[in-house]
Amino acid sequence: MKKRSLIPVAILVIAGGLVAKTWLQKSAAPLKLEYSTKNAFASKGVAMIPWRDPAKDIQKIFPGAQIPDTGNPSVVALSRHRLSLIKKLGKLDHNALFVHKITNKGVVLLRRAKGENGAIEVVVFVTQAKKIAGIAIQRHREPNNIAVKLGAPSFLNAFIGLTAEGAFPTFPEKSLQAVSDVIRALLVEYDAGSNP
Amino acid sequence: MLTLLALGGAVAFMVCLLAFTQTYQTSLRKEFSGMGLHLMLVPLGCPYDAAAQILKGRTLDTSLPESALASARRDPAVDVAAPVFAAAIPRPSLGRTDLWIGVDEAAPKIRSWWKLKDGSFPSKPTDVLLGYEAAETELRAVGDTLYSPETKTSFTVCGILEQSGTSDDSQFFIPLKTAQTMFKQPGRITGIAIRLRDPNLIAPASARLQEIPGAQAVTMTEMIGTFLNLAGAAKALMLGVTFVALGVSGLTVFNTLVANTLERTRELGVLRAIGYSRSALFGSVTSEAVIISIAGTLLGLLLAQAAGGLIAGLVRPLMPLASPTTLVPITPQAALQSLALTVCVGLIAALLPAFRAATIHPVEALRTK
Secondary structure: OHHHHHHHHHHHHHHHHHHHHHHHHHHHOOOOOOOOHHHHHHOOOOOOOOOOOHHHHHHHHOOOOOOOOOOOOEEEEOHHHHHHHHHHHOOOOOOEEEEEEEOOOEEEEEEEEEOOOOEEEEEEEEEOOOOEEEEEEEEOOOOHHHHHHHHOHHHHHHHOOOOOOOOOOOOOOHHHHHHHHHHHHHHHHHHHHOOO | OHHHHHHHHHHHHHHHHHHHHHHHHHHHHHHHHHOOOOEEEEEOOOHHHHHHHHHOOOOOOOOEEOHHHHHHHHOOOEEEEEEEEEEEEEEHHHOEEEEEEEEOOOHHHHOOOOOEEEEOOOOOOOEEEEOHHHHHHHOOOOOOEEEEOOOOEEEEEEEEEOOOOOHHHHOEEEEHHHHHHHOOOOOEEOEEEEEEOOHHHHHHHHHHHOOOOOEEEEEHHHHHHHHHHHHHHHHHHHHHHHHHHHHHHHHHHHHHHHHHHHHOHHHHHHHHHOOOOHHHHHHHHHHHHHHHHHHHHHHHHHHHHHHHHHHHHHHHHHOOOOOOOOOOOOOHHHHHHHHHHHHHHHHHHHHHHHHHHHOOOHHHHHHOO
16 A cells, blocks of 8 residues: 555656756756848848749749749858869858859849948859859949949849859949959859759 | 646746746846836826837937036936937938937946947047947947047047947947937937936935936836736736646546546455555545656646747747747746646645545445456
8 A cells, every 4th residue: 555655756856856847947047149131132242032023033043943932042052162262262251152043044143242231232143054144233232423324224234144164244333343252252153063 | 637737838837937937037137137227207298109119229209407417416326327318310222210319427327238339428529339230330439530420520449339139239339419419409308317316216316316307217126117017917827728738637637536546446355355444545535646747747848848838939929028049948946837737736636535435335346357
């Protein structure tokens, strides 16, 4: 009789011990920080930049192509190519490139360039042959004299047809040069990362 | 087993609710006390809405004359009065809204969470202090230029704030006079954040500040009260559901004990015949109820521990200013409250079966098959 009555007591003690252990572990554990997709969009120049008007851009550069799920781009790993990319670009402070795949057309790459007066968001359309099909500037805060040059066909068309090994144009204006540098970096990274 | 599960489910629900309420109240108080201000002077209108809009860095249609700031600073109870001029430039085609906040040298005193990551606070009319995310998004460092195309104004980045987790992270802070000129509202301010020398002076100070023409004082206590009232209404509803669940669990315990005493009628009769007192039998049944209650509580605590994350995930989007960390930490206080309540329910449920067991007649009991 006495032995039988000990069983529920033992069960209660074990269960109580488990609860106490869980509490102690929880209170001792460091705070767990949660990172959301929103932060990935906003926090860094090389992080995932939102593609603001894909319908308009696709219609202009890849007419008739299907609009991809812009919230879920593919990721191209660059870690394997770090050394060669650093040699070509001078630096590489990230290991992944976000890529929007456009069926039967190519890919779209986005990045922020450090303009003279604020960030410039650049959209680069690349064909399946890894040549630039078009450029769009989706956001900037440059004054009018620079804004006009950024939107000029002579500037945007200067990159069309270029490959990763091509001679990229140079510009005296800091903001235009920053855009050119970013386009080249994107193309070089994509070229390296997409090689099997 | 089913009795334990029913009791455990009700306890889990109650523990989660109690723990969540405690965490929410604590985090809300911490959030407001961390703001370093006791009241806000806002333009006449709906005060809570106005204060909430300013705290979130949004703009108001109305504004205060700058003379209100001088009046506020003259009040003997006011330690710091920091003017705020908030203006938004929506750029829907670019998917963003620029939030420009005009502040003066009092801003760092009242915004206790401000810590400079780099540079200094604005001192020249063309200086801009950037929130952490604003600097990251615009790829700006100290000394860089930042241009506002809509107002055709150029600034030099004088400093960058550390990440604070508040709406300040995405804002541009410029000198008050510059902001007023930039948005063509000279002599106007959106609100005044006030810290008192002594928080106990809030009632008379609030009454005096209320006298400033066109201004309305909203205390942080009122703001907290509004949020807590909302949470309290939800809590009352949830507690109602919990008590129903506990009531059902109590009936289950009652049913189990009645079945037990009926099945053990002969055994109880034997115990009475060999000398067990009525009180001993009464105690035996009530002890069984207490053990069931404790076991159910422990099961409930384990369930609550497992389901806490799930519940927090469901509740977090619905609660204003919810804590970014654990929402449902199972505190010893919540566990003890649940245990006490469950044991009470168990004891009440055991009263009738225990009374029946205690009053059983040994001869009649031994006759039963």
